[in-house]
Amino acid sequence: MLPSASHDALAVKVLLDTPPFAAPVLTIDGRQAAAQQMDVDGYAWGFVQKGLKGGTTHELTLTDEFGAALRAPWQLKTLPDLDDLPERFRILFFTCAGGDEAKSALAVNTRRALFDRALSFSPDLAVANGDHIYWDLDTALKIRGSARTLARNEEIYRRIAWIDQDLEFDSETNRRSLNTVIGRQIASIYEDRFASVPLVFISDDHDYFENDNGGTWGYTFPPRPFTLNLQRRAAAMAYPFALGRPKLPGGSLTSETVEAVRIGKLVELALFDCRRGWDTKTGNGMLFPEVERFLIERLHRSEASQYIHVPSVPFGWTAGKLGDWYEDRPPLGTSYGDKEFWPASWFDQHQRLIKALTEQRERPAITISGDIHASGAKRFTRSGNIDLATNPVEAILAGTIGTATGWPSHGRGMFASTPGKLLGTDLAETQEKNGFTLFDVTPDYIEVRQFSWRPPEPIEAIASLKPYATFRIERRA
Template identity: 65%
Template sequence: MYNRRTILRGGGVAGLGGVLLGGVSWSRAAAAETKAVRAILPSATHDTLAVKVLLERPPSEAPILTIDGRAVAARQMDQDGYAWGFVQDGLKGGTSHELTLSDEFGGSLRTPWRLKTLPPIDSTPEHFRVLFFTCAGGDEGGKPYGYLSVADRQALLDRALSFKPDLAVANGDHIYWDLWTALKYRRDPATRAATEEQYRKIAWINEDIAFDSDTNRKSLNTVIGRQIASIYEDRFASVPLVFVTDDHDYFENDNAGPWGYTFPPRPFIFGLQQRTAAMAYPFALGRPDLGDPYKSGTVEAVKIGKLLEIDLFDCRRGWSIGQDARILFPEAEAWLTGRLRTSQAKQLIHAPSNPFGWSAGKLGEWYADGPSDTSSFQNDKGYWQQGWFDQHQRLAKALSAQKERAAVSISGDMHASSIASISRSADLDLSANAIQAILPGTIGTGTPGFPSTVRGVPPFHAAALEIKDIAKMEERNGFSIVDVFPDRIEVRQFRWRPPEPVEAIATLQPSDTYTIRRTS
């Protein structure tokens, strides 16, 4: 509940993102009208609109959001009052609505804008356009690892939005601020020391004190402000968003060692991810009931009438090891394979956080492939579990077994762009309906952050696969525009990377196009 005590506490803290971030350059509305608002992150279903609003400073009273002139109840999403949520159901599908946002005195916080519900659940639209990308996070001052500048990331997103997508999928790694794996276990001592120096300067999250301490709240707010709010601002105000969670969103990398495994997440880092999601992820409106909210939080379905279903899944929280090792919870796997059998959608896309088709030699992949140098502590592939690939096989079999739909997987995590077709996986013949495996492109990766520089090897196809490249793999920034029709899916990939001039992004043309047709 928002009360005077909360107001006083919030009033004493720095603005969201901290003083080091600098000014905010809004993409759609005038800066004079939005100086108090840091980000607007919407989501939608066929009958519901939802909006997250991040404010620069906690207000004295809740902000007011209206839809078609009617106020929507405000939900305070954090302890201090930086983040507010609004959810309105009972709306008509496929309908555009006018939204306004004002302060408690009625002063406008943004020019009115429009947001549309998804098509009615029983309709079959002739066309729907989806924007896919991954790895938008990373701190702009992120030495020693390096990330693309915020301005460059905004330019990529603005070019993507110029194609007027109906929905956007941001698949994983919205945050890069690893704790144990960056400060204790990975890389050399000098790099770890440099990382600690950076963290202490910008946002020091202290696991040895109370989770809800002032230090930890302020630090998490700063990370959210710098890595999510500063990039998205209000540019997606009229485009529903879906966020998928990946490893770095739990404030760790996918690693293991004598100390154990980073996943499933320990309580502290799970709390960080949950707090970040509450504040700065769009509302997840399509979670199924798997009997346990912890497990249900790893999957989400977006349904576009009877035209398209996108099933998205987090491949980190459900880790297990041993005889029955898995990457996904059994309930999540059963739900995903069940949807492949029962969904009435003309097209169905899997959107896992962990990519099908490629490896970068990392521990937490579906595949056993890894570095040949086993003497290096950086090589933790010996902790990989056979059961993870076994689960991959079950998912691949179910995806390929669809009788009329093409088998399509558009992944997250991998810092690259590519399109390929998987016809065999170990002893599994997929040739009757080969899996169309797509790496959609990364938004935030800087030059030091691509696999070939971080791990010494570019992304490669796993040895267990028979796979044909359709659009060659490139370690470049970019995104994919996916146009869905009843009889086909058309994919356009856009690629860019420094030292190409940032001005070129504004007129960026497709590097590759590919049409995926229904099998019948």
């Protein structure tokens, strides 16, 4: 169960074990919300109720088609009215929650424990920043790794969920396999533990069932029609409804890569997918031009006390991979290097976004990103030829939920570190550990708490995990 909220709407996405004979019934304050079937087979159902009052708590119930309760009634709150200025709002950030235990992701039970610890702080909103699913197709089956690795991947996929690109997208094989992947990687870890915490999902490379790679054969992004369909179907079934999408000129292709979340006049989040818009030909950037324009205009127009960029791909760190904003290469001898295919124009787009962030007068320049399997925080005073000293960029890595072996230094032989063109200092050490980040947002400052844990630390330690770093980002004078 994945809920979402805006200042005037509540939405709930529900995945069922088996398709029912008729639609399940969701009520909000005793009123039935219209049910939408989100997939061909009827496993996934969605409910959206508009026209609600901001900042109010509502009572929800969910029953099956025969009236039997599917869970106990629960509460869900709309986000504050657009004119409100709440004193405090707590946001949970994490990344890379996906992955299958059979392919060496962190055990489902451990991921649940990390979620439960994060939820014990009662966040008002949770942001799941990319890589909800890891089931790469061509990159895992044809492109990356030795013949033995590729064969092992195929053996696992055929055993668990074989997606056949030569069949119709909606073939029974593909529908069943996608259900399995979603069930094992999303439903299994979320269950209904976020029922009262509105969620926002951003997509990243693995959500399109590929890694970010390039070669003489081409690039894995922008997504081809089949992988775009996979992301869209997974989003329809198992991402919370995105209630804050702008209507951009490029239509749904561009609009689906960005979401604005407004918490009254306290804080605005701009979330963006840095994969779907890859321009490897004319060199505009990683984001569609329409998305870049929207982000910069919205930043200028927003009256919020705090403004936060939430890109899928990190600002301020490189792991030497093709899909970074940065040119930095992995060390010589890395098993799979494709950095020579990196388009230099991506850094130009990075610079345009950094410039907009740092030129804010009273608001600190803040970015918190996903994708990299690590936690950490840095304060940057220079990016290329842009001097950031007057309003340094506060960059944060949210922390990964699902990583068990795929740490940057393991996969690519490069510890996630400061790109060559940036100058900054650590606010919190970069750690290749599992974890999450909490923001307590107030009109004057944001208190950041970062949590980390990693085996062989005992799983029991998660329930009382304390932050490894705590710091404040003050509003500028």
